[in-house]
Amino acid sequence: MQIYFSYRPGSRLFINHFLLLVLLFIAGISKAQLNDSIAPDGYIVFKYPGGQKSSEGTMKNGKPDGYWKTYYEDGLIKSEGNRVNYQLDGVWKFYDDSSHLQVTIEYKNDRKNGLKTTFHKDETIAENFVDDVKQGNTTYYYPDGKVRMYVPFENGLEQGISKEYAKDGTVITYIEYKKGFMVSRERINRKDRNGLKQGRWKFFFDSGLVKLDGVYKDDKRNGYFKEYDENGQLLTVKKYQNDVEVLEAPELASLSVKTDYYPTGQVKTVASYNGDEPEGVRREYAVDGKIIAGYIFHQGKMTGEGIVDEEGTKDGPWKEYYEDGSVRSVGTYDKGNRVGEWKFYYPNGKLEEQGKYNKKGKTDGTWDWYYEDGTLQREQSFINGLEDGEYLENDEAGKLIVKGQYADGLEEGEWTYDFGQYKETGNYHGGLRNGKWKSYFADGTPRFEGEFIDDNMNGKVTWYWPNGKIRETGSYLNGSREGDWSSFEEDGSPTIIISYKGDVEKRYDGVVIKPPFTE
Secondary structure, X not given: OOOOOOOOOOOOOOOOOOHHHHHHHHHHHHHHHHOOOOOOOEEEEEEOOXXXXXXXXXXXXXXXXXXXXXXXXXXXXXXXXXXEOOEEEEEEEEEOOOOOEEEEEEEEOOEEEEEEEEEOOOOEEEEEEEXXXXXXXXXXXXXXXXXXXXXXEEOOEEOEEEEEEOOOOOEEEEEEEEOOEEEEEEEOOEEOOOOOEEEEEEEEOOOOOEEEXXXXXXXXXXXXXXXXXXXXXXXXXXXXXXXXXXXXXXHHOOOEEEEEEOOOOOEEEEEEEEOOEEEEEEEEEOOOOOEEEEEEEEOOEEEEEEEEOOOOOEEEEEEEEOOOOOEEEEEEEEOOEEEEEEEEEOOOOOEEEEEEEOOOOOEEEEEEEEOOOOOEEEEEEEEOOEEEEEEEEEOOOOOEEEEEEEEOOEEEEEEEEEOOOEEEEEEEEOOEEEEEEEEEEXXXXXXXXXXXXXXXXEEEEEEEOOOOOEEEEEEEEOOEEEEEEEEEOOOOOEEEEEEEEOOEEEEEEOOOOOOOOOO
């Protein structure tokens, strides 16, 4: 007797890791259990209507066990893998109809445990699973095998710091995820059109910790470079000017203190020096002994101007300077706390940030941040140091990319995100996603829609392909998949239906088999 399967000739279905399981259970195995002519134990071969071998493997007690293979009608292998005690175990491999390896998945106890690797023409994706749930880093590779990006996952959601790499291995983007959503992105290690390093550059240990951090201007080191050990401890701080190290280290030098007096004998000035250069604090006194002025010097250059008392506490109006003498910040201190309005500037004199501090030294009211060209970057409100009120963030072109509300330091109400490749919108309550959330591709095509309760997915959720067709749809119950989940190809044709209970796969269906059995 032969069992025949009907397939769509030339199909290039994306091979789902459950495809073989479905074929075996729904077709061969179900029939074997119903037909006494199929031996419940031993080696067995299933065939297409034309007589070509479609699958082969070992049966035990009427169930598949051991190593199984399935084939396309032209004889090329479609999938292969092992079972132990009837459960998927070890590495399973899936191929396209040209015999190219498309997916490998590691199983243990019938669940994905270990690495799932997907091979595309332009990239390779490696995902880690523990009991069917994504954990750890998902890594994207360039065609030459070098890492393009990795994204950390925690309990199935993006969580933590992601890094994107250029083809030469340089980290070029720092991305932070929170519970499945992108919350920040920092561009680093960039070069201009002439190939010159510009702006902040960071170099990393293999562990991901920062090894070296500094700023380049026209491919030359300028300013301070901080070097760290593999545990994140600061080792050295070196200063560069036009790529030449400034060898003097005033903080390690032995400073001398010089005091000047009024003719009446009262102290007039007290200042510290490194050789002939002022270094550290300089104080000026009135005849009655009151401090009336103060300055801070570094390598002979004034970096701060304002009163510093005998205990080193700043008080009254203050100005802070960059090493070239340009103003860095302007504001007022009260017993060491910043109070009232403060403004911070870029070295070119453009406003970088402005806002107010309350009497306790905590941010209060509306604060504004600007890009170096003067474009508004961010507008945010605070009450007693906590975010409270509207939050607005723009990209360098002035386009709004984030909009939302805070209450007592937590996201509240409707938020929208636009990070270029996709957009998201939804509601928070107490810093947790609640209600309906939607995501869109850059052209406005739906990308995702679903409901949340206290940051847990709940109810029906749907993911879409860029062409608008449904990619996957199903339901969650308090963060766990429940009921039937359906997956589709980009052309809308179904690939598989998986039934869940308590986030555990219980049943597989959805592969078209017609007729299911022919004797």
